[in-house]
Amino acid sequence: MRSSQSKKIFTESFKDEDKIFVLRNLIEVRIPLKHYNRLRKKYSNEYIISFGEPKRILNRVTGRDLVFITKESGIPLLGSASFGLIDRGTNLIQVRPVTGCNLNCIFCSVDEGRMTKSLITDYVVEPDYLAEKLKEIAKFKGDGVEAHIDGQGEPLFYPYLEELLSQIKKIREVDIISIQTNGTLLNEEMINMLENYVTRVNLSLSAVNPEIGKKIHRARYSADKVIESAKMIADSKMDLLIAPVWLPGYNDGEIRNIVELALEIGAGKKFPPLGIQKYISYKHGRKLKKVASFREFYRNLRHMEEEYGIKLILNLKEFGMEKRQKIRQPIRKGERFRARLVCEGRMHGEKIAIVRDRVVTVKSKRNVGEIESFEIVRSKDGIFLAY
Ligand code: SF4
Known part of the structure; x- marks a missing residue:
């Protein structure tokens, strides 16, 4: 390409x-x-x-404009939360090859799916470019790297997934390849393909009851089909981690059913079987009326730990994660720049600019192709926002 x-x-x-x-x-x-x-x-x-x-x-899938990111486009793979690579200072590198989702979950932290009110652009990254940059970062991090394929959307939609996985598998420093999925695109063929490369599948499953599943995902969704796929993964060489989001008032009773399902089908061989998440109301995410406190959330987890005799309150070590030096960030909060807007940003009113080999998401009313002046207002985890 x-x-x-x-x-x-x-x-x-x-x-x-x-x-x-x-x-x-x-x-x-x-x-x-x-x-x-x-x-x-x-x-x-x-x-x-x-x-x-x-x-x-x-x-x-989403009907949105799609920007195809190649090495020759000049768009870097560091600096955006939507695509490319994210280094949060551990041995795990997040790999984000594609945006866009077929579901419209009521709890989605990025307002994904066709029902979005905020998103206007999707991205897809060319696999050779992504693998090349990942290799460079993995080399910097040293042995024992986990390449975690996730994203603002459903990673299994990535049309070059097998090409990407086969290249990641060849990176010497990468020991673990894990992938996040909502499970809807899993089938025997996909699972067989994944088994050739992937160490662990993190499956989002927040309801085993089909009616509750439809209500919380707001799309064509078959909990039964996702559960069938979960069983196939548990029976494969891959590890399975089931990751429900507890949504107070929607799936309170479902969390126990999911714990029982995970134990019954043999999720978690080397890694924990469950990663129960708390619903958090994010600035650009979908809002639920009821939000549990962390205290209440951990109290519930502790009760279930006692009841089922498993560990549900997890830390980095359980996933083989450890702190590692972050790649150097060439941009600081408060710095001012003038740069050309190279393509549309993910949300209304956002554009992408390139500064010192990093993507900066700029709030701007100017058009793509024009020059904008801006100040960096956020630089956490190497993700840059500017006004
Ligand atoms: S599956 Fe994930 S990305 Fe898709 S709508 Fe649900 S929470 Fe959002």
Whole structure:
């Protein structure tokens, strides 16, 4: 997927006569009629999406504009919470290859799915570029790295997942590959593929009752199908961690059922079987009326620990995680910059700029392609926001 011209990122407006083709079930490419024949004759599909000819790319699952991030685009893979890589100062590196989700969970911390009120852009990262940068960071971190594939959305939608996994598997310093999923895209074929590369699947399952499942995920959702897949993973070489979110007033009774399911099917071989999470109301996430206190949450977990004889209050060590030196951040909070806005940001009113080989998400009313001045207002964990 080489490109010589991809620094120009086009977002042309739609016309009815645009020609459309679809790549790997996720990427919908719309090309103005007048360019279509020339492009299709001359280039492969993947070459077309990676360079700067006029076109518009959409995520078919969410219907949002999709930015295809290649090395040649010049967009770095550090600095964004939405795509690329995140280093929070441990031996675990978060790998975020794609955004977008088929569910609309009432508790979603990033307001994902078609029902979103805030998101306007999705991203997909070219696998060679992502693996190359991960290798560089893994080398810096040293042996015993965990590559954790997660993201603002459902990672199993990533259309180049197997290519990415096979490259990660070759990185000497990576001992563990784990992946987060809502379980809806799992089937025998997918599980067999994952088994070749993945050490642990972190499965979000917040209800075993099908009706409660539909109510909290607000989409076509079959709890039975996800449970079947959970059993297949538990029977495979991979480890399974079931990670429900406790949602007061919605799934209180379900948490015990999920604990019992996890124990019954044999989740958690080397790692803990369960990672129960507390619903937290995030600034840009979906809001529930009832939010439990941490005190109440941990009290409930302690009761269940006694009842089931398992550990539910977990720490980094249980996942083999430890503190490691962070990669150096070249940008500080309070610094001011002037830079070109290279593509749309994830939310309304946001754009992406590049500063010192980092992505900065800038609140701006200017258009993509224009120059903006801004001040860095957040720089935590190497994720940069600016106004
Ligand atoms: S599965 Fe995850 S990303 Fe998708 S809507 Fe639910 S919480 Fe959000």
